[in-house]
Amino acid sequence: MRILKTHVLLRFVNSYIVDSPQPANITYLWNFGSLLATCLVIQILTGAFLAMHYTPNIDFAFNSVEHIMRDVNNGWLIRYTHANVASFFFIFVYLHIGRGLYYSSYKSPRVLVWSIGVIILILMMAIAFLGYVLPYGQMSLWGATVITNLLSAIPVFGQDIVELIWGGFSVGNATLNRFFSLHYLLPFLLAALAVAHLIALHEHGSNNPNGVTSSGDRYAMHPYFVFKDLVTIFAFFLVLSIMVFFYPNVLGHSDNYIPADPMVTPASIVPEWYLLPFYAILRSISNKGLGVIAMFGSLLILLFLPLLDLSRIRGATFRPLMKFAFWALVVDFLILMWIGSQHPEQPFVTIGQFATSFYFAWFLIIVPAVGLIENTLFDVSLDSNRNGNYPFQ
Numbered sequence: 001m002r003i004l005k006t007h008v009l010l011r012f013v014n015s016y017i018v019d020s021p022q023p024a025n026i027t028y029l030w031n032f033g034s035l036l037a038t039c040l041v042i043q044i045l046t047g048a049f050l051a052m053h054y055t056p057n058i059d060f061a062f063n064s065v066e067h068i069m070r071d072v073n074n075g076w077l078i079r080y081t082h083a084n085v086a087s088f089f090f091i092f093v094y095l096h097i098g099r100g101l102y103y104s105s106y107k108s109p110r111v112l113v114w115s116i117g118v119i120i121l122i123l124m125m126a127i128a129f130l131g132y133v134l135p136y137g138q139m140s141l142w143g144a145t146v147i148t149n150l151l152s153a154i155p156v157f158g159q160d161i162v163e164l165i166w167g168g169f170s171v172g173n174a175t176l177n178r179f180f181s182l183h184y185l186l187p188f189l190l191a192a193l194a195v196a197h198l199i200a201l202h203e204h205g206s207n208n209p210n211g212v213t214s215s216g217d218r219y220a221m222h223p224y225f226v227f228k229d230l231v232t233i234f235a236f237f238l239v240l241s242i243m244v245f246f247y248p249n250v251l252g253h254s255d256n257y258i259p260a261d262p263m264v265t266p267a268s269i270v271p272e273w274y275l276l277p278f279y280a281i282l283r284s285i286s287n288k289g290l291g292v293i294a295m296f297g298s299l300l301i302l303l304f305l306p307l308l309d310l311s312r313i314r315g316a317t318f319r320p321l322m323k324f325a326f327w328a329l330v331v332d333f334l335i336l337m338w339i340g341s342q343h344p345e346q347p348f349v350t351i352g353q354f355a356t357s358f359y360f361a362w363f364l365i366i367v368p369a370v371g372l373i374e375n376t377l378f379d380v381s382l383d384s385n386r387n388g389n390y391p392f393q
């Protein structure tokens with residue numbers, strides 16, 4: 001045991017995952033961080049093996065993926081694992097963020113942890129988008145065309161920037177090559193950001209469901225939380241196995257099994273399920289430039305949450321108004337996800353516009369208002385306390 005505390009590297013490991021004191025009352029909602037780390041490791045490993053057999057050329061990419069599926073030993077397992085873990089990565093990140101929103105984990109002193117998290121989220125989306133282009137099916141080509149074209153909304157230089165990214169006058173071989181290169185590179189940046197996320201968290205430690213300091217009641221990370229994390233990691237492996245072995249394509253779009261054809265536009269171009277809410281926000285504004293601003297704004301607004309939340313209380317546990325507001329946001333997010341998968345026609349357009357308005361109103365109006373109302377009620381109760389009416393003097 002001593003070497004764990006004296007060795008220059010091991011004492012680092014010790015302070016993070018062995019002796020690190022964790023709040024005794026954190027629930028299973030605090031397990032998503034380790035699940036996310038598990039996903040990241042699986043993606044980098046399976047991705048490296050896929051890259052050994054994949055060919056980043058528009059004439060061979062689709063067939064090289066079929067080669068992986070049919071000829072490479074266990075290639076189907078590696079590919080289906082990579083594709084399905086990408087989905088689980090997003091399920092976990094949305095739940096991880098949801099936990100952060102519910103328990104106000106973004107508040108001081110964890111603003112840096114949260115801010116790095118937001119950058120991680122945006123980077124994850126970019127990496128997933130780049131990866132989806134690689135098999136070069138119909139949805140790869142047309143998804144890439146729609147999303148890269150968004151940059152043409154930038155005034156003056158827009159079209160030049162888009163062509164610079166394409167490396168030509170449409171999505172083509174140069175695009176596929178650079179997307180492959182970046183899809184391999186960026187996950188390592190993601191890993192570095194995840195480490196920075198943990199270093200920032202380590203400074204003050206985890207929040208907990210009560211929202212007040214837990215310094216008086218802590219357990220060591222090992223064995224208590226190491227084994228608690230393993231429970232959900234094994235549960236994840238079980239569900240992942242069911243998906244990979246029995247329903248490997250259920251979360252994907254069948255059009256991506258048609259080779260990319262620049263002469264045929266698919267009936268509807270939809271991104272993967274996890275990007276749908278943001279796609280819905282993009283499409284809910286008919287002006288292209290404003291739509292792009294709204295889409296990026298819907299992610300970047302998360303950075304301002306520590307400033308927008310005026311409540312003096314951390315977390316929703318003791319805030320009934322905030323509990324209600326939180327679940328309203330969850331419903332709104334699900335509505336946006338559904339709208340993103342629909343054709344842009346009535347009534348979906350109008351529903352999408354309401355859902356988008358509510359999304360921004362939640363951050364800009366509801367969160368500050370709930371905080372102000374609570375603080376005022378709190379002051380009123382303190383005043384009545386001074387008048388001698390407060391029952392717990």
Ligand code: HEM
Binds near residue numbers: 114
């Ligand atoms: C690759 C992605 C990510 C990884 C590997 C990761 C990892 C972790 C880990 C291991 C923890 C500590 C355990 C836990 O509370 O679950 C944590 C906490 C936290 N993460 Fe993440 N995270 C990721 C993405 C994000 C994102 C996208 C956000 C927010 C936008 C975020 C915000 C937070 C916050 C606020 C905490 C502190 C929570 C608390 O103590 O209540 N993380 N993260």
